[in-house]
Amino acid sequence: MTLPEDLKYAESHEWVRVEADVATIGISDHAQAELTDIVFVELPEIGKQFEAGDACAVVESVKTASDIYSPIGGEVIEVNEKLVDQPELVNQSAFTEGWFFKLKITGFSAPDSLMTAEQYGEHIS
Amino acid sequence: MNQRTSLHSLHLEAGAQMVEFGGWDMPVFYTGIIDEHRSVREKAGIFDISHMGVFRIYGSGASKFLNFSLTNDLAGLIPGQAQYTIACLPAGGVVDDLYLYRLDQEDFMLVVNASRKERDLQWLLQCLKEHGFEQSVTIEDRSDEEGAVAIQGPCSRQILAECLKFSKSEMDLKSKMTSMTKNHLARFKFEGESVWICCTGYTGEDGFEIVASRELLPRLWKGILSTGEAFGISPIGLGARDTLRMEMGYPLYGHELNESLTPLDAGLGWVVAFSKEDFIGKSKLKAQKNEGLKQRAIAFKLLGKSAPPREGYSLLQPREGGDSETTGMVTSGTMSPSLGIGIGLGRVDPRSSTIGNRIEVAIRNRTVLAEVVRRPIYRKP
Numbered sequence: 001m002t003l004p005e006d007l008k009y010a011e012s013h014e015w016v017r018v019e020a021d022v023a024t025i026g027i028s029d030h031a032q033a034e035l036t037d038i039v040f041v042e043l044p045e046i047g048k049q050f051e052a053g054d055a056c057a058v059v060e061s062v063k064t065a066s067d068i069y070s071p072i073g074g075e076v077i078e079v080n081e082k083l084v085d086q087p088e089l090v091n092q093s094a095f096t097e098g099w100f101f102k103l104k105i106t107g108f109s110a111p112d113s114l115m116t117a118e119q120y121g122e123h124i125s
Numbered sequence: 126m127n128q129r130t131s132l133h134s135l136h137l138e139a140g141a142q143m144v145e146f147g148g149w150d151m152p153v154f155y156t157g158i159i160d161e162h163r164s165v166r167e168k169a170g171i172f173d174i175s176h177m178g179v180f181r182i183y184g185s186g187a188s189k190f191l192n193f194s195l196t197n198d199l200a201g202l203i204p205g206q207a208q209y210t211i212a213c214l215p216a217g218g219v220v221d222d223l224y225l226y227r228l229d230q231e232d233f234m235l236v237v238n239a240s241r242k243e244r245d246l247q248w249l250l251q252c253l254k255e256h257g258f259e260q261s262v263t264i265e266d267r268s269d270e271e272g273a274v275a276i277q278g279p280c281s282r283q284i285l286a287e288c289l290k291f292s293k294s295e296m297d298l299k300s301k302m303t304s305m306t307k308n309h310l311a312r313f314k315f316e317g318e319s320v321w322i323c324c325t326g327y328t329g330e331d332g333f334e335i336v337a338s339r340e341l342l343p344r345l346w347k348g349i350l351s352t353g354e355a356f357g358i359s360p361i362g363l364g365a366r367d368t369l370r371m372e373m374g375y376p377l378y379g380h381e382l383n384e385s386l387t388p389l390d391a392g393l394g395w396v397v398a399f400s401k402e403d404f405i406g407k408s409k410l411k412a413q414k415n416e417g418l419k420q421r422a423i424a425f426k427l428l429g430k431s432a433p434p435r436e437g438y439s440l441l442q443p444r445e446g447g448d449s450e451t452t453g454m455v456t457s458g459t460m461s462p463s464l465g466i467g468i469g470l471g472r473v474d475p476r477s478s479t480i481g482n483r484i485e486v487a488i489r490n491r492t493v494l495a496e497v498v499r500r501p502i503y504r505k506p
Contacts (some may be wrong), residue, residue, distance in 0.1 A: 036142075037159045039460040040432045043490070058489065060432050062158040062460055063364055102396070 001057065003028075004095050009120035012073040014118055016114065018105070023072045027090065030124045032074065035061040038090045043079040043101055045056040046116065050074060059090065071114055074103030130175040131271060131339045132346055139360055149176040151363055161225040162462040165328055165369055166505070169280040170361035171349050174334065175272025175342055178242030181248070183232040186261030191233060194252045194405055195225065196278030196388060198398035199357060202227050207325055211396050212248060212462045213406030217387035217413060218284035220380060222396075224325060224390045226310050226464070234267075234321070234336065242268060252405065257437050271329070272339050276349055277332030277369075280356040285322070285333055288352040289313055305333075316346055327366065329373035329501055360439030368459050371468060374424040374500030380457045381422065381470055389413055420453055421478035424500045426468045430439065433467035433495040434458030434486045441485040441492060443478045449485055449492065458486075463503045467493070 007015040013031035017024045032038065040060040050056050050070040057068040082089060083120040090098035115123060127150040136143065137499040141152035152173065153162060164170050171327045182191060197210035205228050221241040226234040237245045248266055276285055282303055291299035302313060303320065310323035322335040337345055350358060366376070374438050376382050381391050387410055388397050397410055427434065441449035453473030461468040469486070477484055480499050485492040 031274075036154060037157050038432075039159075042432055054308065060460070062368060062462070065432065065435060 001063045003117035003121055005117045008071065008093070009117065009123070010069065010113035010122065012069050012113055013124075014068060014073040018072070019072065021105045022051065023074060023103045023104065023105050024037045024075070024099050025068075025071060025101055027068060027094055028095040028120070028124075031089050031092045033096070035059060035064075036065060036091075037058050038087045040098065041083040041090065044076045046076050046079065048076045050076070054106070060087075068100065070103065072103060072105060074105045076101055077104045078102040128176070130173055131342050132173045132175065132274075135343060135346060136173065136289065136360075141360070141362060144363065146363055147176060147238065149239055151176055152360070154362040154364045154499055155188045155360050157238075158362070158368060159462045160358055160454065161361045162367035162368050164357065164359040165330055165365065166463060167279070168357040168359075169276060169278035169332075170328075170351055170359050170365070171277040171353070172277065173346070173359050174275050175339065176239040176289055177273065178245065178266065179271045179273070179290055179336060180235040180236040180237065180246065180267045181233070181265040181267050181289060182235060182249075182262065183229075183265075183283075184224075184262040185231055186258050187231040188273055189212055190253065190256075190258040190262045191225065191255060192401060192404065194224070194249060194352050194395040196404060196406065196410075198401045199225065199227065200401065204229050204232075205311060206456050207310055207323055209396055211388050211393060212245065212385060213404075213410070215405055215409065217406045218377075218384035219391065219410040220390060221249050221388060222376065222382055222393070224323075226321070228310075232483060236273065236334075236336075241378060242266075251320060268487075270338060271336055272342055273334050273336045274342060274349070275326055275332060275334045276353075276358075277328040277330045277361075278358075279331060280353070280358070281332040282328070282415075284358060285351040286334075286355050286430065287347050297462045299309055300306070313412065315341065315348070320345070327373075327375060328369040329375075329503075330369075334400055365462075367457075368462055371459050371470065372461055372463055372501060372503035374502055375451060376422075376463060376470070377457060387413055389418060390422065401462065417437065418475055420472040420477045422470065422472050423453075423478050424468070425484065425486075425495045425500050426464065426502055427466050428483075428494045428496055429466075432488050433460040434469040434495075435487065436481045439487040440471050440473050441487060442474070442475070442493075443483065443485055455486065461503060467495075468502045469495075471498075479492055 042058040055067040055072040129184030144153040195210040207226040326332040438455040442452040
């Protein structure tokens, strides 16, 4: 799977797409493959504020629960309601249909620690 | 380094993700836990269970020794039959839960948990010595020579019968195999080599566990997979083994069982034969039975869509007009692939343990309603 070039990646395997002051967040294809069968996604509440690095969602596979960390700070303005009934969308299309939530960016843009597609590709190889 | 079964390289070839389990490097899944789980419920699956220990116990005092060392009663167990049983400490704690196979009048095979093998052997040898059975009983650890694979699922009987390639003159043998009932075992031949076929398992499905020499296991594994292909058989990892056993409400050592819990604590009173003569742990277990249990083992299922329960989560009892009170803890939990909801096993205050009682599971910062249910948690329609 090629890594979308327009995304930034966190070491903990989340991705973020920044469009104007809105950031869309999900987990990488590599992360979904490691987790396997995703059976539940606990999404944050709309209006909640996060700093970069805060635990903000939980993804549950058959075997384990894993925290998802926000790669960027902001206020939750939308969550992917489809994941409530179809958590498997994260397995099927981690970079598109399987997005988790959107933030209105309150601070600066993406932190320097985020990686480009190329850097993340090396990180998981 | 972790130990490897004789099927290890076949697991890697099949693309299995490996995990450490009881000191062994074992497949956790091949394609995915849910697919594998469904394969066993709907068709068939083959499991590498050769990490488990195999002991042979024989000699003129074998039955007497085993009836004294294990909690179940083997009085009614005839050669060719098997039973689930427990080894207890004198104080009642569970050393291990095991499967005892009676091969002959005074010849037994004991299949034990991988993680408990050394402890079991040491404990049984200690019992042998302390209770005067050294002259009349031999305990042999056969684990380096023998191991088992399991075939489970509705098609397993047909697959195994085909795989054993009975000739026209062996139709009586074939019908003996295909008509085997739960907890029976017999010797058969696979590629000219003797194997024990036991109608037992850990999934709640029809199926068999086949004990064979470690050298034979890879050929047996490949043989079953190739015969089973037409039936849709899949290799099954420990992940689905765990979800399958949880749906049945079966305990797993280290989760529902340990040395500080008795069989009664774990809801396994039916495996303790109080009616038989003295056995290790009897007086303590009897006392506990008379005094009543502080906690009871339960099975439960969540009543709504939620994250699944996990080991260690608190179980709460809602109180009318008040706050919920902690009543116990989850010992195993998962999302049931068959039911599509969270299920679990746990231990709670006896007052919370009645079937149909509503409890709550504390999942992170919220509580989710659950119902105490009868085992098995999942029953086929």
